[in-house]
Amino acid sequence: MTPAARIQAAVDLTEALLPLERPADQIVAAFLRQRRYIGGGDRRRILELSYGVLRARAKLTWWLNSVGDEASARAMVTAYLVLAEGWSADQVAGSFDGQGFNPTRLEAGERQMLQALSGKSLIDPAQSDAVRLEVPDWLWTHFAALYGDSAETELSALLAEAPTDLRVNLMKGDRAAALAALAKEEILCDEGSLSPLALKIRDGRAPIAATKAFRNGLVEVQDEGSQLIALLVDAKPGLRVCDFCAGAGGKTLALGAVMQNKGQLLALDVMKGRLDRAQVRIRRADLHNIERHLLRDHRDPWLKRRKAKFDRVLVDAPCSGSGAWRRNPDARWRLGEEELRRLVGLQAEILESAQRLVKPGGRLIYATCSLLAEENGRQVEAFLASHPEFAPLPAVNLWSDISSAPYPGDPAEAALTLTPARHGTDGFFMAVLERAGESDAHDDAKDSDKQDRRGKEV
Numbered sequence: 491m492t493p494a495a496r497i498q499a500a501v502d503l504t505e506a507l508l509p510l511e512r513p514a515d516q517i518v519a520a521f522l523r524q525r526r527y528i529g530g531g532d533r534r535r536i537l538e539l540s541y542g543v544l545r546a547r548a549k550l551t552w553w554l555n556s557v558g559d560e561a562s563a564r565a566m567v568t569a570y571l572v573l574a575e576g577w578s579a580d581q582v583a584g585s586f587d588g589q590g591f592n593p594t595r596l597e598a599g600e601r602q603m604l605q606a607l608s609g610k611s612l613i614d615p616a617q618s619d620a621v622r623l624e625v626p627d628w629l630w631t632h633f634a635a636l637y638g639d640s641a642e643t644e645l646s647a648l649l650a651e652a653p654t655d656l657r658v659n660l661m662k663g664d665r666a667a668a669l670a671a672l673a674k675e676e677i678l679c680d681e682g683s684l685s686p687l688a689l690k691i692r693d694g695r696a697p698i699a700a701t702k703a704f705r706n707g708l709v710e711v712q713d714e715g716s717q718l719i720a721l722l723v724d725a726k727p728g729l730r731v732c733d734f735c736a737g738a739g740g741k742t743l744a745l746g747a748v749m750q751n752k753g754q755l756l757a758l759d760v761m762k763g764r765l766d767r768a769q770v771r772i773r774r775a776d777l778h779n780i781e782r783h784l785l786r787d788h789r790d791p792w793l794k795r796r797k798a799k800f801d802r803v804l805v806d807a808p809c810s811g812s813g814a815w816r817r818n819p820d821a822r823w824r825l826g827e828e829e830l831r832r833l834v835g836l837q838a839e840i841l842e843s844a845q846r847l848v849k850p851g852g853r854l855i856y857a858t859c860s861l862l863a864e865e866n867g868r869q870v871e872a873f874l875a876s877h878p879e880f881a882p883l884p885a886v887n888l889w890s891d892i893s894s895a896p897y898p899g900d901p902a903e904a905a906l907t908l909t910p911a912r913h914g915t916d917g918f919f920m921a922v923l924e925r926a927g928e929s930d931a932h933d934d935a936k937d938s939d940k941q942d943r944r945g946k947e948v
């Protein structure tokens with residue numbers, strides 16, 4: 491493709507993305523499936539432009555409105571070239587020559603608009619905080635109330651591109667072995683500073699899924715923060731562990747590796763496609779103690795027979811995903827106040843159902859990839875208020891067992907919060923809640939050791 495044809499493809503993709511009707515990653519996947527002829531370099535540039543526009547959607551719209559223009563996909567992409575990449579109006583006109591697959595020539599009005607924007611940058615002092623930080627007004631109010639002076643820093647960090655992190659699968663090798671194996675395949679990584687299993691890929695766009703290390707299950711793609719949540723579940727070999735919202739298995743796999751195929755790990759979800767995807771990853775990771783089950787919903791009667799059976803129940807709840815906005819820049823615009831209320835209600839119901847599975851002395855672990863108080867601390871407060879049989883277990887008390895790094899959270903708070911601005915991870919929240927009663931987890935672990943020595947499947 492010529493550089494200009496890539497711009498035209500970015501305009502086409504942006505046109506599909508801007509109505510925000512479906513998650514951007516789904517739209518991008520469908521767009522590329524229909525254009526398999528697009529090679530790696532072209533794809534990179536097209537995505538760079540379209541995601542660049544999504545990341546700057548509010549500011550670009552503001553600029554286009556300020557010069558009396560409509561925020562069409564073509565206007566957004568050309569304005570992005572000028573405001574974010576520093577092109578002049580003449581340079582844009584030079585590329586838009588109507589040859590082959592290049593964009594058609596600029597109309598007089600487009601040229602005028604680009605001339606008016608020339609020499610400006612994306613940010614302008616006249617923009618409101620919400621526009622500058624790319625959030626709807628109502629969300630800015632939320633963040634400002636929650637984070638005070640650091641709201642701007644937290645939201646700015648959510649505008650950056652996310653790194654690609656890997657988790658080393660201890661079933662297959664250690665971190666040094668994974669580093670060496672990836673280096674042989676020309677993928678250079680650094681060790682993560684928080685999770686003992688994390689590798690950070692230097693070039694986040696490296697084709698990791700094509701490497702042997704990935705295909706053989708030595709490494710999985712998982713944000714370092716997500717790894718920490720899984721490790722803090724404290725799922726020892728031999729325990730009975732339930733991953734109530736397992737999805738495509740990101741945390742299930744990490745839990746399974748810690749359990750070393752000893753004990754029982756139950757992966758539940760309401761989406762069949764996600765559980766199917768988890769199965770592929772489970773096989774690749776060499777894990778055999780995972781049972782998957784598709785729930786009708788969180789009230790599925792199937793759950794009744796599992797009452798008080800689990801030492802650990804992880805609820806990695808469906809949430810706004812605000813902690814992962816670096817990866818899904820469109821999500822901030824698709825979240826409305828009503829949707830947030832729906833999610834908070836659903837989380838409370840899932841917690842209510844999941845808590846029944848926890849044994850006396852066992853733990854309910856509530857996690858989200860959200861930075862919003864309603865979905866995090868307030869959700870846990872409400873749960874504890876109606877469940878005096880549960881008490882918070884400070885995450886700081888579990889930390890030294892999983893990492894030699896200094897505790898990344900606030901030790902004065904029982905829950906752990908991670909944010910892109912403070913930790914370089916996606917934004918996560920987790921609270922560990924322990925049910926009163928005598929735990930028999932130790933006996934479970936011993937039984938499973940015996941079983942394992944006898945070579946039985948557990």
Ligand SMILES: C[S@@+](CC[C@H](N)C(=O)[O-])C[C@H]1O[C@@H](n2cnc3c(N)ncnc32)[C@H](O)[C@@H]1O
Pocket residue numbers: 716734735736737738739740741742758759760761764785787788806807808809840859
């Ligand atoms: C944050 S995602 C889980 C991510 C996954 N744990 C991981 O680490 O990759 C939340 C999951 O909750 C599931 N979910 C939604 N409603 C649910 C319900 N009522 N009961 C159980 N799971 C539900 C969604 O299908 C989604 O896969």
